[in-house]
Amino acid sequence: MSKLYPSGHGIFQDVPIHEWDPTENRQPAGWATNSSNIRWAYGPDSDSTLYSTPGHISAGSRRALCLWLPTFELRLELLRSPELDTTSVALLSPDESIRSKIWQVSERAHATGVRPGQFISQAVSLCPSLTLLEPDPAHYNAAVESMLDLLSELTPILEPAGRGRVFLGMDGLDRLFGSPSQQVNLALRSLFRIFPAPLVAATRAGMAPGKFGAWVASAATRSGEPVIVEESELVSFLARCPVNTLPVNP
Incomplete structure (x- = not known):
């Protein structure tokens, strides 16, 4: 399936939303992991673990969305x-x-x-x-705060995981925002309100049951190609992902 998504020139274009195909435990057509650049994309000094913030999204959430902007700073x-x-x-x-x-x-x-x-x-x-x-942490932090303020209009359940990565709790939002693919597109398109097109175009998005699955989905996909993993497909999806897409030490 595909949804309208603004291109770098401000023109809306069709961008595919890939849903994991459990048939024969294979990736959907046109989808491939993008693991080769993951390690350098955020740098060794950026913590790739899932930060836990009390009162925020549960690791066992039925539907979590991870938005990740590699090399955000x-x-x-x-x-x-x-x-x-x-x-x-x-x-x-x-x-x-x-x-x-x-x-x-x-x-x-x-x-x-x-x-x-x-x-x-x-x-x-x-x-x-x-x-x-030279780094400018104050500038980066201000950008993160703007992003969190914006995304809080979609859901009150937010958990930042370092700069440039945020988890959104999306449980129970179908009546408000439509299907999971519509929710992902809404979150991505909302970023254009605060970030220029090149930054939004670099964003990776993954939706899955819980933070772990959502993070792996966003890390394994390409920018502009969001991946949605249903609960029944999570195990087969994780089994196919390279170790370096997982937020754990090998």
């Missing part, structure tokens, strides 16, 4: 300095004790061999034209 910096978007860029660690290390890298920098966790000297030796950016 770096993307915010590139929005402030669009002239850097076609260059090799790396964001330094916000931790003062390891400020001499790389935290997040752009795709162009990654292609030259630059990786999160490298020392600046190593990264620059691999990519002499590398642009290094």
Whole structure:
């Protein structure tokens, strides 16, 4: 199925909502895991565990939606300095004790061999034209707060899991917002109210029973291709996912 979704040019286009196909335990047509870039997409200093906030979404929620914006902080910096978007860029660690290390890298920098966790000297030796950016946590936190305020209009059950990743409790919202696929599209389209199209276009979305399943669904899919996993399909879905898409230590 597909829903209308704004493109980067502000024109609505059809974007598929992929539902897991349990038949023969296989992925739906046109769907494939995107695990190769997951590790560097958020950097080693970003915690990939599921943060628990008392009173928020339950790990056993019947329907949870995970919205994930990989390299959220770096993307915010590139929005402030669009002239850097076609260059090799790396964001330094916000931790003062390891400020001499790389935290997040752009795709162009990654292609030259630059990786999160490298020392600046190593990264620059691999990519002499590398642009290094100082982190701005206050700016990133303000963007997160704006996102949470916006999403709270859809559901009061929210749980941020670090910057750029948030879980939404979607139980009982069918009468208000329609089917699960309609709910996912509504959440994604609402982000255009506060974020530019390039940032929204990079968002990955996964809906499944509980936070764990929702996180794996969002981590295993591509940007712009939300995945919905029903309860009866969760076990077979998880069984097919590579280990590095799971928020656990292998």
